Amino acid sequence: MLEIKLVRENLERVKTAMENRGTAIDWNAFLKHDSRRKKVLSELEELRRQRNRVSDQVAEMKRNGENADSIIEKMRDVSTTIRGLEKELSEYEAAIDEMVMTIPNIPHDTVPVGKDETDNPVVNLVGEPPSFDHKPLPHWTIGEQLGILDFARAAKITGARFPLYLGAGAGLERALINFMLDLHTQEHGYREVLPPFIVNRHTMTGTGQLPKFEEDLFKLEGLDYFLIPTAEVPVTNIHQGEVIDASRLPIAYTTCTPCFRSEAGSYGKDTRGLIRQHQFNKVELVKFSRPETSYDELESLLDNAETVLNRLELPYRVITLCTGDIGFSAAKTYDIEVWMPSQDVYREISSCSNFEDFQARRANIRFKEKGKKGTRLVHTLNGSGLAVGRTLAALLENFQQPDGSVAIPKALQPYLGGLKRIESY
RNA sequence: GGAGAGGUGGCCGAGCGGCUGAAGGCCCCGCUCUCGAAAAGCGGUAUCCUGCCAAAAGUGGGAUCGUGGGUUCGAAUCCCACCCUCUCCGCCA
Numbered sequence: 001m002l003e004i005k006l007v008r009e010n011l012e013r014v015k016t017a018m019e020n021r022g023t024a025i026d027w028n029a030f031l032k033h034d035s036r037r038k039k040v041l042s043e044l045e046e047l048r049r050q051r052n053r054v055s056d057q058v059a060e061m062k063r064n065g066e067n068a069d070s071i072i073e074k075m076r077d078v079s080t081t082i083r084g085l086e087k088e089l090s091e092y093e094a095a096i097d098e099m100v101m102t103i104p105n106i107p108h109d110t111v112p113v114g115k116d117e118t119d120n121p122v123v124n125l126v127g128e129p130p131s132f133d134h135k136p137l138p139h140w141t142i143g144e145q146l147g148i149l150d151f152a153r154a155a156k157i158t159g160a161r162f163p164l165y166l167g168a169g170a171g172l173e174r175a176l177i178n179f180m181l182d183l184h185t186q187e188h189g190y191r192e193v194l195p196p197f198i199v200n201r202h203t204m205t206g207t208g209q210l211p212k213f214e215e216d217l218f219k220l221e222g223l224d225y226f227l228i229p230t231a232e233v234p235v236t237n238i239h240q241g242e243v244i245d246a247s248r249l250p251i252a253y254t255t256c257t258p259c260f261r262s263e264a265g266s267y268g269k270d271t272r273g274l275i276r277q278h279q280f281n282k283v284e285l286v287k288f289s290r291p292e293t294s295y296d297e298l299e300s301l302l303d304n305a306e307t308v309l310n311r312l313e314l315p316y317r318v319i320t321l322c323t324g325d326i327g328f329s330a331a332k333t334y335d336i337e338v339w340m341p342s343q344d345v346y347r348e349i350s351s352c353s354n355f356e357d358f359q360a361r362r363a364n365i366r367f368k369e370k371g372k373k374g375t376r377l378v379h380t381l382n383g384s385g386l387a388v389g390r391t392l393a394a395l396l397e398n399f400q401q402p403d404g405s406v407a408i409p410k411a412l413q414p415y416l417g418g419l420k421r422i423e424s425y
Numbered sequence: 426g427g428a429g430a431g432g433u434g435g436c437c438g439a440g441c442g443g444c445u446g447a448a449g450g451c452c453c454c455g456c457u458c459u460c461g462a463a464a465a466g467c468g469g470u471a472u473c474c475u476g477c478c479a480a481a482a483g484u485g486g487g488a489u490c491g492u493g494g495g496u497u498c499g500a501a502u503c504c505c506a507c508c509c510u511c512u513c514c515g516c517c518a
Contacts, residue, residue: 041474044487060444
């Protein structure tokens with residue numbers, strides 16, 4: 001959520017930002033509601049002032065044992081008028097609120113202007129795509145041949161876009177999770193958490209998934225609860241409504257949770273394999289930072305995520321999302337894309353964003369400095385460190401061997417009991 | 426699921442329908458004392474909206490005591506609904 005004052009006072013800047021994003025906003029309606037709200041508010045406040053004065057008078061008279069009936073009678077009408085204006089005001093406020101809640105964040109100055117993903121500049125290219133004598137197989141074929149992935153049975157159990165890992169596949173997923181969490185907690189200074197996987201509407205609104213993107217979520221029937229689409233939601237909301245002591249900042253959390261996405265509107269895309277699933281595991285990095293240092297924190301968060309790929313010896317590149325491709329709540333986002341040999345492309349495996357105070361305003365997360373007056377909103381950041389299913393897919397594809405087995409990178413071997421390659425079951 | 430207790434500022438906690446934006450304490454800030462610190466004393470210290478002002482400062486007004494309704498000239502205080510926390514009982518991995 002943007003600050004309404006900022007919108008009002010920097011309308012041209014906000015307009016430009018929204019144009020760069022390709023987001024259409026009905027500014028006229030916004031301004032109309034805003035000016036009406038102001039008018040009603042000042043009328044209302046004048047009447048309330050009157051009422052407060054008279055109430056004091058009544059109190060005074062009653063204390064002196066005088067009769068106040070005539071004034072009370074007069075105030076009855078004023079009270080009715082106040083009630084009417086209050087109703088009108090709350091209607092304007094609701095309308096404005098609804099609009100403000102659907103306005104996305106303003107991209108940071110360093111975010112390149114562009115219309116879609118084709119305009120995202122590559123900022124870093126790491127590692128060499130492996131060369132193969134044969135045409136590299138897609139990970140789903142490798143996984144099925146090795147007997148470690150079984151999409152047909154998963155479909156039988158639930159439906160399309162669900163995974164079933166077996167044997168060394170399940171072990172590999174678990175090894176990746178442990179490897180990533182150990183790396184972030186032991187070397188990068190994150191504190192491990194394990195949050196609820198189901199959250200309420202208020203929490204979903206705090207991080208920006210609601211009200212605009214309800215169709216992307218799985219909702220529990222009969223309850224106002226949702227399955228989390230990312231750990232960002234419950235972990236950022238850990239400090240919802242809190243005032244954090246400035247000396248504790250920055251706060252860094254890591255977690256691994258399943259993520260549930262309806263993938264509405266993605267019919268026909270990535271229909272095979274682990275790339276686009278309704279349920280997948282993701283290790284997440286979340287930070288709460290002072291505004292002054294949040295962009296440094298973004299760089300280090302990105303570096304922490306990249307370290308996972310470096311240790312796993314996977315080739316990847318980093319791109320900056322342009323204004324037309326950046327997410328609703330983010331002010332700046334880097335995507336890390338891993339090399340997928342079977343498709344001959346880089347695929348997103350991590351998204352690292354600074355939300356500045358956009359989420360903090362919605363979720364009311366502030367900090368206070370000793371000796372200073374008032375509270376300020378924190379900046380929130382998060383990034384995948386990494387999407388586990390996609391990492392597993394990338395491993396299978398990049399480390400596939402001519403004999404059909406898959407080699408295990410050194411960093412991961414201790415997590416698999418020393419296993420050096422996965423062979424057919 | 427049943428019974429009870431409770432949600433008040435950065436934190437703890439008091440609060441009779443009107444003199445309570447809210448006692449008292451802690452934290453923090455300033456001053457006094459001190460070579461300095463501690464202790465002690467004095468003073469200050471919530472947030473948001475809005476008018477005046479170019480702006481800051483200042484000053485005027487309004488709102489805010491879990492959330493939303495209601496009663497009333499007037500609600501932290503009374504009534505209703507919901508949310509959350511705690512205790513006991515039941516069930517249960």
